Amino acid sequence: xxxxxxxxxxxxxxxxxxxxxxxxxxxxxxxxxxxxxxxxxxxxxxxxxxxxxxxxxxxxxxxxxxxxxxxxxxxxxxxxxxxxxxxxxxxxxxxxxxxxxxxxxxxxxxxxxxxxxxxxxxxxxxxxxxxxxxxxxxxxxxxxxxxxxxxxxxx
Amino acid sequence: xxxxxxxxxxxxxxxxxxxxxxxxxxxxxxxxxxxxxxxxxxxxxxxxxxxxxxxxxxxxxxxxxxxxxxxxxxxxxxxxxxxxxxxxxxxxxxxxxxxxxxxxxxxxxxxxxxxxxxxxxxxxxxxxxxxxxxxxxxxxxxxxxxxxxxxxxxxxxxxxxxxxxxxxxxxxxxxxxxxxxx
Numbered sequence: 210x211x212x213x214x215x216x217x218x219x220x221x222x223x224x225x226x227x228x229x230x231x232x233x234x235x236x237x238x239x240x241x242x243x244x245x246x247x248x249x250x251x252x253x254x255x256x257x258x259x260x261x262x263x264x265x266x267x268x269x270x271x272x273x274x275x276x277x278x279x280x281x282x283x284x285x286x287x288x289x290x291x292x293x294x295x296x297x298x299x300x301x302x303x304x305x306x307x308x309x310x311x312x313x314x315x316x317x318x319x320x321x322x323x324x325x326x327x328x329x330x331x332x333x334x335x336x337x338x339x340x341x342x343x344x345x346x347x348x349x350x351x352x353x354x355x356x357x358x359x360x361x362x363x364x
Numbered sequence: 365x366x367x368x369x370x371x372x373x374x375x376x377x378x379x380x381x382x383x384x385x386x387x388x389x390x391x392x393x394x395x396x397x398x399x400x401x402x403x404x405x406x407x408x409x410x411x412x413x414x415x416x417x418x419x420x421x422x423x424x425x426x427x428x429x430x431x432x433x434x435x436x437x438x439x440x441x442x443x444x445x446x447x448x449x450x451x452x453x454x455x456x457x458x459x460x461x462x463x464x465x466x467x468x469x470x471x472x473x474x475x476x477x478x479x480x481x482x483x484x485x486x487x488x489x490x491x492x493x494x495x496x497x498x499x500x501x502x503x504x505x506x507x508x509x510x511x512x513x514x515x516x517x518x519x520x521x522x523x524x525x526x527x528x529x530x531x532x533x534x535x536x537x538x539x540x541x542x543x544x545x546x
Contacts, residue, residue: 233382266403333486337482338481354407355405
């Protein structure tokens with residue numbers, strides 16, 4: 210406070226720090242809003258079942274995501290209401306799986322290819338038919354490590 | 365005011381506000397759990413074009429689980445509720461009372477899971493989860509019995525030992541095709 214009274218009359222204009230917290234709050238809110246936790250835009254309904262024997266997916270770079278579910282209402286005009294497979298952020302067919310796996314493997318360190326895990330995010334209401342087809346495709350592509358995505362059961 | 369020397373109005377020190385905001389920012393950064401992906405880990409069998417070799421299995425060692433398109437369970441020829449599956453599987457694998465119709469020993473036990481193309485995925489995963497849970501519980505019990513510690517706290521070597529003694533064998537057959545798919 211002494212600073213203010215030291216000089217009489219016209220003191221040096223000081224930069225006010227009062228707005229600093231506001232700036233930081235703004236940053237805080239900006240980051241809170243902008244942070245996207247999902248890597249891909251979901252086009253199919255994803256309500257994964259719950260389970261108890263869960264394993265955490267450790268390294269994100271070694272995981273690829275295959276989603277199966279009914280297309281969301283806004284996409285139903287294009288893709289219909291039957292369960293669809295979503296690779297990355299677009300709806301795909303079974304034939305695209307080997308290429309999808311291959312593309313992901315190309316990005317991974319060669320030594321770590323055996324550690325690649327496919328995370329199957331499958332809606333609980335889907336029937337096993339399409340799931341089996343996807344599993345068969347994965348086996349044919351040599352992608353044997355699979356993780357059925359599930360949420361922890363609350364009990 | 366008017367008579368006195370010109371003075372600034374007393375200001376509240378706002379300098380520390382920034383620190384408080386920083387503290388909040390850091391608090392949120394630390395506590396925010398970015399949705400961790402969890403799931404049931406499964407190892408699929410490698411694909412081969414040749415039909416699997418015929419294996420002579422003693423039927424007492426095979427625990428067959430069928431899930432039909434109505435999401436009903438048939439375990440070794442008898443209907444069963446999913447909630448009873450875990451305990452029943454555990455009994456089958458360990459066979460504590462040495463029954464004639466249960467696994468000779470845990471290493472010989474085979475779980476055979478078969479579903480229909482019309483089975484709901486939810487049910488399938490629930491059943492798979494129960495079967496896996498049965499094995500995990502057995503391994504945990506074994507770990508406590510042998511080493512007095514839960515399975516997850518054991519050394520890698522000891523875990524491996526128990527895993528070898530109670531191997532998880534869930535064989536999935538090609539699904540039947542009776543039910544309606546959605």
